[in-house]
Every structure is written in C-alpha cells, then in structure tokens.
Amino acid sequence: MKIKKNIPFFCALFSLFLITGCQKKQVNQKPNVLLICVDDLRPELKSFGADYIHSPNIDALAAVGVAFQNHYVNAPSCGPSRYTLLTGHYGPAGNNALFLRAKKMNEGAEEIDKSMPEWFKSNGYTTVSVGKVSHHPGGRGGKNWNDSTKIEMPNAWDKHLMPVAEWEHPRGMMHGLAHGEIREKAGNMDVFQSVEGDDYTYPDGAIADEALKQLRELTSTNEKPFFLAVGIIKPHLPFGAPKSYYDNYEGVALPEISHPERPHGKTTWHGSGEFKKYNSWGKNPNKDAAFADDVRRHYAACVSYADAQVGKVLAELIRTGADKNTIVMLWGDHGWHLGEHAIWGKHSLFEESLHAPLIIHYPGMKNKGANTNAIVETVDIFPTLCDLAGIETPNYAKGESVKEILVDPDMIGHTAVAYTSKASTIRTSTHRMTLHKDGFVELYDHTSAEKETKNIADENPELVEELKKKLNNKMY
Structure with a gap:
C-alpha cells in the first residue's frame, strides 16, 4: 500500500481526540516546548506552496498553527545555523561552531551566555534532545561522535540521546543508508537510494521511536514542564528513504527548475562539493535532465519520510494529552538547492540556501492555519519561545520575539541576515x-x-x- 493512501498519523489522532474528548489534562503552569528540527529541509511542502509534495503531517501542523513563509536561517550550513538557534547569537561560520563554544566553556577563560536549553533548564524545565539537534546527532564528539567526554553543548540537556540501531554509532546514523550501511568513504555510497522496507529501514525510524519514548516519560508525572527537541536527519544527503515514500511521486510531474544556469560574475556560487562526494554513477544533474529529475524525486521521498516521523511525534503528543499545554515549533535548519543556479546543495548565500520552513503552534492561539509573509530569522526563535512560555528573555538573545506576528500575521517583520566565512x-x-x-x-x-x-x-x-x-x- 502506498503511503499516500494512509491517513496521516497526526491528522488521524488529532481528529480522534477532538471527537472523543478523552485527552488527559496537563497541570504544568508553564507550557511545555516541543521543538522539531528537520535537516536540509527547504520549504518544499504543500503548506508552503509545493503542491506536488506529500507532506500531510507537517501540513496538518500548519493548519493549526502559523506558517512563516519568509523565514530565513542565519547560516547556510548545519552547524552555524544550529548554533544561532540554540544560543540566540550570530556566531562562527563553521560546523564546529558549538564545539568552539564548548571549548571556551571548558577552559573557563570567560563567562559564556547560557544556551536556550540551559536557560529553560534554569527556569524549571526538564530538557531532552533526541537525534540531530546540535550539529552532531546526540551532541558528542570523537571519532564516531559518541565520546561522552566531548560534549557539544555543556550544561544544556538533562538527557541528550541518539539511538544508533544497526548503524553502530551516531556518525553511522548521520549518513546512513538502508539496513545499517555506514558511510566510510562517500564515493562508495550512492547519492540516492530507495529500498523496500518499513520506516526502520533507515535511521530516522529509530530516532522517532526514541522521541515517542521520551514523550511518554516526560508526560507521565507532570512534575516539571519539559523542553523536548527532536532532530530528524532526512532529507540530508544521501537521499535514502523506503520505497513506499518514493512511490508517492510515481507519475507526478515536477515543476521546472527555476533559473538553472550558473550565474555570471562573482557570487557565492559553489560546485556542489558535498553532493559530488557521493557516487552519482558518472552523471551530472546540470547536464542530464533525467538524472536531475531522479535526484529531485529522491529528495521529495526523503521529505515525505521525514514528514511521517514528524507525524508520529505529534500524534504521541496528542495521545498523552500534553498538546493542551505545549508550544510546538517545526524548524528547518537551512534550505537546499535542487538545481537552481546550477547548485545541488546548500552553502551559498542565495535564497535557496537560506529560505527554510518555520511553523509555530501554541495553546490558545487565535490565528490557526494562517500564513504570514513577515520576514523573520532563526535567531528570533530563542526570544520567541521565552515569550510564549512566559519566562524572562535573557538580554543577550539577539533576535526579536515573533509573538506579535503570531497574533497579527499581517505584520511586516524585519530584515534577516546570514553569513559564511x-x-x-x-x-x-x-x-x-x-x-x-x-x-x-x-x-x-x-x-x-x-x-x-x-x-x-x-x-x-x-x-x-x-x-x-x-x-x-x-x-x-
């Protein structure tokens, strides 16, 4: 059975509980926070105008929240973008940004401002991360990203978890393909893949399962509010997802690639080095239209696979009854070129690298299902979550709360900045x-x-x- 024939996890459970009214009431005075981070997710979603994409669970969240159609990240790469999200600062441009911060903290040479999860912890929250929330899934360094002496975000999380299943370690999960295939040399790993199997055939199935387990534990006592961050890896390269998700795009016409030519003159164009590391069977998507089409379909399959994992988490939130008192935010860490400007990847400062989805829902909000064209940026998330949770916003957080935009989606917003080295x-x-x-x-x-x-x-x-x-x- 194709996935598109299934009722979305979140939609189905949302409807069920509306009908039965059997949700447990949450007694926390402060609202919980559920932050869902999706890697390399451009706004390639139906709720953001991509009609050919099958993204029912994220779209269902947008239908009860506000979708920010002009959210821009502050760096076109995973590490520095997540640095801004988690610290409220513009920072270093490299993927080691948070590890550099940790090094300063461990050396004790200067006082380092509290990260967003640490700030929430100091305000009475239990903080848990699952999957890829900071740059390294699980938040540790070392050869295989599992060295407990090398913490990416000291003092931030009560638990920072990364299930590895058959992929052996967090590094193996990060670039894993079906049935435990680990990237040792990118050139020996296919750039895309779709094999028969269930969601556990690829790494995000295990991440979603751990997130459900943590939600059940966090909601079982109601003693403290929780800040739970869940990081989904796909659609990050290599583009691997169960074949049932790829089948969603059988016979579907994809739109033409906008401005597919390499730009003239000096720009931040690059040669798609990350993409070219993988085995692409000697094909160039800029010269081979059929190959470009297949790359785009596998990316879309990964989006649908990630959407299904998001649906499981949202459905479990509703099943526990915690949704009544939980702020939910879905955030893409940056965009991704699918042939625009002849780039296949991120890392440029063009629109496609910096434009990413942002959806916010909070208890009692009025403008459910609204879209806003206000320009906002990732650095705004820290003060926004503080504002919505009713806790003090630290004076070092550089962004601006977007709560007023949630109340009035017709507001203009502000400028957004981003940087590379x-x-x-x-x-x-x-x-x-x-x-x-x-x-x-x-x-x-x-x-x-x-x-x-x-x-x-x-x-x-x-x-x-x-x-x-x-x-x-x-x-x-």
Missing part, C-alpha cells in the same frame, strides 16, 4: 544584498522577474550603502 548577506522584503569580505557587492531585486539572477549593485549605490549599514548594525 567569506561573505554576509541581508534580506529585506524587496532586496537581497550580499557583501563579500573583499568588498564586492551583489544586489538583487526580488520585486523583479530576474530576482537573484541580475546583480544591480552598480546601478544602486545609495541602496547598497543603506543596506551595508543595516547589515553591520544588525550583526555587530
């Missing part, structure tokens, strides 16, 4: 400006048909200077 960018409601370390500027008009294919910096020196000041003021 070589450049930084600012996005307004009409333009994107990217400033390279050597002073070179890209400026794109998002109100034009060309969008990010025509650099208009030389024609608009006054706007460039204005945006440079805004970028500098915001980041520094």
Whole structure:
C-alpha cells in the first residue's frame, strides 16, 4: 500500500481526540516546548506552496498553527545555523561552531551566555534532545561522535540521546543508508537510494521511536514542564528513504527548475562539493535532465519520510494529552538547492540556501492555519519561545520575539541576515544584498522577474550603502 493512501498519523489522532474528548489534562503552569528540527529541509511542502509534495503531517501542523513563509536561517550550513538557534547569537561560520563554544566553556577563560536549553533548564524545565539537534546527532564528539567526554553543548540537556540501531554509532546514523550501511568513504555510497522496507529501514525510524519514548516519560508525572527537541536527519544527503515514500511521486510531474544556469560574475556560487562526494554513477544533474529529475524525486521521498516521523511525534503528543499545554515549533535548519543556479546543495548565500520552513503552534492561539509573509530569522526563535512560555528573555538573545506576528500575521517583520566565512548577506522584503569580505557587492531585486539572477549593485549605490549599514548594525 502506498503511503499516500494512509491517513496521516497526526491528522488521524488529532481528529480522534477532538471527537472523543478523552485527552488527559496537563497541570504544568508553564507550557511545555516541543521543538522539531528537520535537516536540509527547504520549504518544499504543500503548506508552503509545493503542491506536488506529500507532506500531510507537517501540513496538518500548519493548519493549526502559523506558517512563516519568509523565514530565513542565519547560516547556510548545519552547524552555524544550529548554533544561532540554540544560543540566540550570530556566531562562527563553521560546523564546529558549538564545539568552539564548548571549548571556551571548558577552559573557563570567560563567562559564556547560557544556551536556550540551559536557560529553560534554569527556569524549571526538564530538557531532552533526541537525534540531530546540535550539529552532531546526540551532541558528542570523537571519532564516531559518541565520546561522552566531548560534549557539544555543556550544561544544556538533562538527557541528550541518539539511538544508533544497526548503524553502530551516531556518525553511522548521520549518513546512513538502508539496513545499517555506514558511510566510510562517500564515493562508495550512492547519492540516492530507495529500498523496500518499513520506516526502520533507515535511521530516522529509530530516532522517532526514541522521541515517542521520551514523550511518554516526560508526560507521565507532570512534575516539571519539559523542553523536548527532536532532530530528524532526512532529507540530508544521501537521499535514502523506503520505497513506499518514493512511490508517492510515481507519475507526478515536477515543476521546472527555476533559473538553472550558473550565474555570471562573482557570487557565492559553489560546485556542489558535498553532493559530488557521493557516487552519482558518472552523471551530472546540470547536464542530464533525467538524472536531475531522479535526484529531485529522491529528495521529495526523503521529505515525505521525514514528514511521517514528524507525524508520529505529534500524534504521541496528542495521545498523552500534553498538546493542551505545549508550544510546538517545526524548524528547518537551512534550505537546499535542487538545481537552481546550477547548485545541488546548500552553502551559498542565495535564497535557496537560506529560505527554510518555520511553523509555530501554541495553546490558545487565535490565528490557526494562517500564513504570514513577515520576514523573520532563526535567531528570533530563542526570544520567541521565552515569550510564549512566559519566562524572562535573557538580554543577550539577539533576535526579536515573533509573538506579535503570531497574533497579527499581517505584520511586516524585519530584515534577516546570514553569513559564511567569506561573505554576509541581508534580506529585506524587496532586496537581497550580499557583501563579500573583499568588498564586492551583489544586489538583487526580488520585486523583479530576474530576482537573484541580475546583480544591480552598480546601478544602486545609495541602496547598497543603506543596506551595508543595516547589515553591520544588525550583526555587530
């Protein structure tokens, strides 16, 4: 049976409890927090306008929450993006950003601001992470990412868990394919795959199971509110998901790739190095349309597989009755190019690398099912969760609470910034400006048909200077 014929986990249970009214009441004075992080998830979801995508569970969350159609991350890579999410700071541009912070903490040379989970812990919460929440799934370093002496986020979690199942260790889970296949050399691992089997054929099935176990434990006593973060790995490379999810896209026409040509002139374009590490059978998706189509379908299958794991977690939240007093946030850690600008991957400062989904639901909210076009950024999440939970927001959190936007989705929002080691960018409601370390500027008009294919910096020196000041003021 194809997955698309099944009733979504979350939708089915949500309807059941509305009918029966048999949910347990939660007695915590403070609301719980359920933060769901999905890796490499561009806004390729039906609730974000992608009609060909099968994402019923995330769409069901959007139907009872607010979907931020213009949420931008602060870095186009897993580690620095999660650093911003979890600390409320703009930070280093490398994937080791949180480990650098941990090193400073362990050396004791300076006082380090509390991370978001540590802040919630200090405000009476039990904090638990499952899966890929910080850069390393399970939050540890070492050769196989399981060294308990090398903690990525000291003092943050009461429990930081990473089931490994048949993949042996967290490193094996991170890039695992079916039936325990571990990436030792990327060139020997296929860039995509879909095999017959259930959700446990690939790593996220085990992550979802552990999340359900933790939800049951956290809701069994109601003694303290909980902050539970669940990190789903897919659709991260390699694109592997059970064949039933790939079958959702059999015969489905995919839209054309927008602006698929490599840009002219100096930009943050790159050669898709992460993608090219894997075995792609000598094929180039920029030159082989059939191969590009298959890559996109396998990415879509991974999105649907991730959506199913999200559905299990949301359904369990409802089954326990904790949904009555839980803030739920779904966040994508960055976008992903599927051929736009001839890139297959993230790491650029183009729109496709930085645009990611964000959905928020909280108890008693009025605007269920609303979309907002307000520009917000990942650094806003820390103060937003504090605001919604009714706890003090630390003065070092750099972002702005978006609670007012949740109340009035027609609000404008603000600018969003992002950075790599070589450049930084600012996005307004009409333009994107990217400033390279050597002073070179890209400026794109998002109100034009060309969008990010025509650099208009030389024609608009006054706007460039204005945006440079805004970028500098915001980041520094």
